[in-house]
Amino acid sequence: MRILFTCGGTAGHVNPALALAGYFQSKHPGCEILFVGAERGLEKDLIPKAGYPFRTVHISSFHRSVKPSELKHNLISVCNLIRAPREANAILKEFQPDYVVGTGGYASFPLVKAAARHGIPTAVHESNMVPGLTTKMLEPYADRVMVGFEACRQHYQHPEKVVVTGTPVRGDFFALSHLEAREKLGLTGERKLIVSFWGSLGAGEMNRQMVDFLAIEASREPFYHIHGAGKSGYPRMQELLRQRGVDLKQHPALQLKEYIYDMSVVMRAADLVICRSGASTISELTALGVPAIMVPSPNVTNNHQEKNARVLEEHGGARVVLEKDSSGQVLFQEAAAILHDEQKRLSMARSMGELGILDATERIYQTILAIDQ
Known part of the structure; x- marks a missing residue:
C-alpha cells in the first residue's frame, strides 16, 4: 500500500x-x-x-x-x-x-x-x-x-x-489521568490549575495582558498558573513583571515558561485553559474535556479562529473574549468566575468533552x- x-x-x-x-x-x-x-x-x-x-x-x-x-x-x-x-x-x-x-x-x-x-x-x-x-x-x-x-x-x-x-x-495526552498529571507536576491540595499560552500570531499583546493577570494573581495566589510565553515573549514578560515589582521566585504557584515542553501532562492537569482557538488546540481541549477561555487571533485568514471558538461557546464548553475587549483584568475575572463556581466549571468540562472524538x-x-x- x-x-x-x-x-x-x-x-x-x-x-x-x-x-x-x-x-x-x-x-x-x-x-x-x-x-x-x-x-x-x-x-x-x-x-x-x-x-x-x-x-x-x-x-x-x-x-x-x-x-x-x-x-x-x-x-x-x-x-x-x-x-x-x-x-x-x-x-x-x-x-x-x-x-x-x-x-x-x-x-x-x-x-x-x-x-x-x-x-x-x-x-x-x-x-x-x-x-x-x-x-x-x-x-x-x-x-x-x-x-x-x-x-x-x-x-x-x-x-x-x-x-x-x-x-x-497525540496519544500521550491520554497517558495520565487528571490526578496523575497533577501529581507529576507536584501540585497539591485543592487549588485549581490555569494553563495559558498564545500562538505566534499576536502573542506580544496577549503576553502583555498576561503580565497584568500574573500581577493580580501574585497579590492573592488563588490558583496554580503555568504560562507559556514563547521564545520572544519570555524575556519581555520577565522584564515587565520586574517593572511591576513581581518576583515569581516568591510565588511558586505561578510559573512563567519560555515553552511548555510537557504540554500533554500540563494540559491533562489543567482545570482551565486560556488560549487562542486554533484547530489543533480545539481538538486537544475537546478530547480532554477541559473548559477554556478563548481569545481568537484577529490576524488569521477568514476569521477562522473566532468561528472555531464560537462553536465551543455555543455548546457551553468555552467562554470567548475578543482581543479588542480583552485585558489582564477581564481575563482574570472570567477565570475566577469559572474556577470559583465548581458546578459551572464541571458543566463546561462536560460540554467540552461532548464535542471530543x-x-x-x-x-x-x-x-x-x-x-x-
Missing part, C-alpha cells in the same frame, strides 16, 4: 497527517508513505524530522494588497499555479499512490486535484470549523471531506461527501479505506 499525504503551512495541518501516517504504518507494516508540501512551508522541517520522505511543489498563496512587493508575490503565485500541476502529475506518476490525503494548506490543492483526475481515491481533512479556501476549491474533486464536528457539515456544498471524523490528538485517527483511517470499496 502506498499513501501520499499532502499538507502544509501550519503545524495544525502537518500534525494530523503525521499521526495518520504512523497509524497506517502500524496497521500495514511495510506501507509506503510520501509527504508532499510547499518548498518554503513549515512542513519542510517537521516532516523530515519525523523520518518520512518529502517532496515539494512550487505553490504559494495570494495576498490581498496592491503594494508593489505584494503584487510581485502574487505574480510569482500565478506562475506557481501554472507550474504546480505538472509537478504534481510527475510525483503521482513516480510514486503511484493508492490513496492521496490532504490535511490542509494550499500545497494540498495541486496533488489532490491531480489525483482525482487520475482516478486515485482522494480525501481531504479540514480541521477548522469553517472550510478554508483550499478545502472549498477541492470539495468538488475529493471523494470524501473529513471534518471535526457535525456542525461543520452545513458549510459544504456537497454534504453527502462529508464524514465527521474528528481531528487526531477520541477515536478520530481510526475513523479517518476507516473513511479512507472505504473510498474505493
Whole structure:
C-alpha cells in the first residue's frame, strides 16, 4: 500500500497527517508513505524530522494588497499555479499512490486535484470549523471531506461527501489521568490549575495582558498558573513583571515558561485553559474535556479562529473574549468566575468533552479505506 499525504503551512495541518501516517504504518507494516508540501512551508522541517520522505511543489498563496512587493508575490503565485500541476502529475506518476490525503494548506490543492483526475481515491481533512479556501476549491474533486464536528457539515456544498471524523490528538495526552498529571507536576491540595499560552500570531499583546493577570494573581495566589510565553515573549514578560515589582521566585504557584515542553501532562492537569482557538488546540481541549477561555487571533485568514471558538461557546464548553475587549483584568475575572463556581466549571468540562472524538485517527483511517470499496 502506498499513501501520499499532502499538507502544509501550519503545524495544525502537518500534525494530523503525521499521526495518520504512523497509524497506517502500524496497521500495514511495510506501507509506503510520501509527504508532499510547499518548498518554503513549515512542513519542510517537521516532516523530515519525523523520518518520512518529502517532496515539494512550487505553490504559494495570494495576498490581498496592491503594494508593489505584494503584487510581485502574487505574480510569482500565478506562475506557481501554472507550474504546480505538472509537478504534481510527475510525483503521482513516480510514486503511484493508492490513496492521496490532504490535511490542509494550499500545497494540498495541486496533488489532490491531480489525483482525482487520475482516478486515485482522494480525501481531504479540514480541521477548522469553517472550510478554508483550499478545502472549498477541492470539495468538488475529493471523494470524501473529513471534518471535526457535525456542525461543520452545513458549510459544504456537497454534504453527502462529508464524514465527521474528528481531528487526531497525540496519544500521550491520554497517558495520565487528571490526578496523575497533577501529581507529576507536584501540585497539591485543592487549588485549581490555569494553563495559558498564545500562538505566534499576536502573542506580544496577549503576553502583555498576561503580565497584568500574573500581577493580580501574585497579590492573592488563588490558583496554580503555568504560562507559556514563547521564545520572544519570555524575556519581555520577565522584564515587565520586574517593572511591576513581581518576583515569581516568591510565588511558586505561578510559573512563567519560555515553552511548555510537557504540554500533554500540563494540559491533562489543567482545570482551565486560556488560549487562542486554533484547530489543533480545539481538538486537544475537546478530547480532554477541559473548559477554556478563548481569545481568537484577529490576524488569521477568514476569521477562522473566532468561528472555531464560537462553536465551543455555543455548546457551553468555552467562554470567548475578543482581543479588542480583552485585558489582564477581564481575563482574570472570567477565570475566577469559572474556577470559583465548581458546578459551572464541571458543566463546561462536560460540554467540552461532548464535542471530543477520541477515536478520530481510526475513523479517518476507516473513511479512507472505504473510498474505493
